[in-house]
Amino acid sequence: MAKKLLMGNEAIALGAMRAGVSVVTGYPGTPSTEILETVAKHNDGKFYVEWSVNEKIALEVAAGAAYAGARSMVTMKQVGLNVASDPLMSLNYIGIKGGMVIVVADDPGPISSQTEQDTRHFGKYAKIAVFDPSTPEEAYTMVADAFDHSEKYGRPVILRPTTRVCHSCASVEILENIPKKVPEGFEKNSRWVIFPKLSYENKIKIEDNLRKMSDDFSGYERNFITGNGRKGIATGGVSYSYVSEALNNPSVGFDSVSENESVSTLSSGCKLMKISTSPFPQKLALEFLQGLDEVLVVEELDPVIENELIYLCGLHNLKVKIYGKLTGHIKNAGENTVDSVIAAVRSFLGENMNANFENQANLITKAEEDASASTNTNASTDSLTEPPELPIRPPVLCAGCPHRASFFAVKEATKGLNAVYSGDIGCYTLGNAMPLNMVDTCLCMGAGITVAQGLHRVEQNRINFAFIGDSTFFHTGIPGIINAVYNQTDIIVVILDNSTTAMTGHQPHPGLGKTMMGNISDVISIYDVVSSLKVTKIVRANPFDTEAAKNAVNAVINEKGVRVILYEAPCIFVTKSKEPYVVDTEKCTGCKICINKLGCPAIEMDGKKARINPTLCTGCGICADVCKFGAIGGKRND
């Protein structure tokens, strides 16, 4: 059949649709978001798709569908699984009827996350099988394998891609659909009600299953051994593709290698094992370890494969040296790159590996640090001369972003006051940057409101603000407000409602009245929700109306209890821009107040005068309020 260029996330979505998934739920989070969006985009009415309010809810909705015998899939990023961990742990005890795949996208780096956690651990902890694809095309067929495995054991399964699989594209061969079974429906039975006695009985089955799964996986085609020799490399995930590249790289020592030869013929002199699953395929790994003196384990995030091999060596009294993250030969933070892996494989297979290995590890780290600093990717071995100083391009709030206006208003209104500003997860975390400097804490989804309460318990002389976005408010913000009201805490919650889930690419949420099925639903008004929570006072304002926005702060600052400011203005990506503002160069004194107070990327200095870049300016107009000389003008955006 035809080949298509697919992003890994698209491949996972199409693979699930091919495998007969019926219900798909999730919460947006980089790098997982496009999976659910792709299913929604290709939905011909045969699939149910929803953005749930948070990951716990998403997992539970998908679990219910699987109870009724349908194949279901739930998507999230790695930190989302922390939110969903409660149902995850219990669900494995209860089990499912229809196949259920929990897609959890890990983010080595981390590139766009709070943590670098490894979901393979979560799988082990929850005693749930994990499938770990290396490429988009492998992910495409692996989804079907995961559904089959899930139904065979009657347990949920995790599919764990990483950023470099989710967001890279490959030519993928599109296969025939697998015939879809009609769900049998939910059967009333005591097996669905979790009780200690049932959990004890099921724990015995789970442990037994784990052993059977390990044996299954020793024969699974995605776990395999190639090549032979006294040295071995064990790898998985995207690192497998880097190792394959390294074994094809002439600098590693495999001379006159043609592009068309497969890895198996190339890795003569080196045994290679690819691991794509957990539970660990112990029988396969023992076969791999047979006759080896040394093994290099190349994986991202945590040393999962490495620990399994060390355990096996101990258990079977094998004298094989295992090198990897625990020995400092593979870095233990950040993404692997093809270059870092080539360097590690080269020294592992090189003549003087033992003598130089530690140094080599340091060299790799050094080269990677240079690369990630994005200032100079020049390795010390390169012949290039030292480049001129390269510009740093940090993330900033967009020109015209309503969050800038909100932060600015609160900052101006609380000038001189002893205030602490707690932030949350979303674009508005960027309010931490100078010159706004309005985010003092940020922990995880919904934690701004609750951390502010704890801070205030200790220092009641300070004013505690908590900023939260609209999607985060629905995700985990509401219980925090209820807690503050119930426990009579004095905090000011500032809700930044920009009418979208901006950071992950503009997904709808309950406040917008749109669903992923294309339906119009009732809008759940944030104002009405908060009003019903018995807060002391709630004020709403347009943040671009600087005076009104500052007055909103003034109206609540001297009150007690939980006060809420609701700033409402849409993200620039979901609304039309107004005419750009312009600087009157006659009036502009070049004082730079507009630049130094707002940090708007549309305002720059052109010689001794400020200039507004018309391609970036959205006409939000707050700079006109900042200018003391009336030098900035245009049509207001209110």
Add this chain to the structure above:
Amino acid sequence: MTNILIAGVGGQGTVLASKLIAAAAMSKDFEVRTTETIGMAQRGGCVVSHIRMGSKINSPLISRKNAHAIIGFEPAEAVRILPYLSDDGLMIVCDTAMKPVTSSLKGDTYKGSDMIDYLKKNVKKLVIIDGEKLLKECGNAKTLNVALLGTAVESGVFPFNADEMKNVLRDTLPQRFLEINLNSFEIGRRMYNETRNAG
């Protein structure tokens, strides 16, 4: 195997350019892998697209000194990615500097000409495209990516020709933007030849 890197700044259309290259290679039955390395910044951050075309491609990332060609949409980003260019690789660079969005806050020392001078000293096969002239001729900053694609196609680094690329443009781009993009593509091709002849 053909390894191509596109380096630029978020918003310049590098990702679309890489998708168009991938589609053209797919139309000739090559296997393709692409990936992007993107900094934290969504808009205005560094973006590098890796595009690999051939058969039996392993890594989506291109290793150092292994790019056959780099298309630098921006001079500093071209310098940043230079260690990935092979010793006899081709660098096409647009000389228009994009200042970082924070330059007005932090004071601005970045000059595109310093980067171009550095490239002249360190790259054997260098084609510098006059960005101001290109923009003037194309008349729309949003088609610069397709124009630069035109320069690269004309250099012969891709495993497909200009007509095959144009077929992809026709298949991929929305009708209302097609004419202006095809026009920019031809301008890019012509400027590549003019620059080569002048150089």
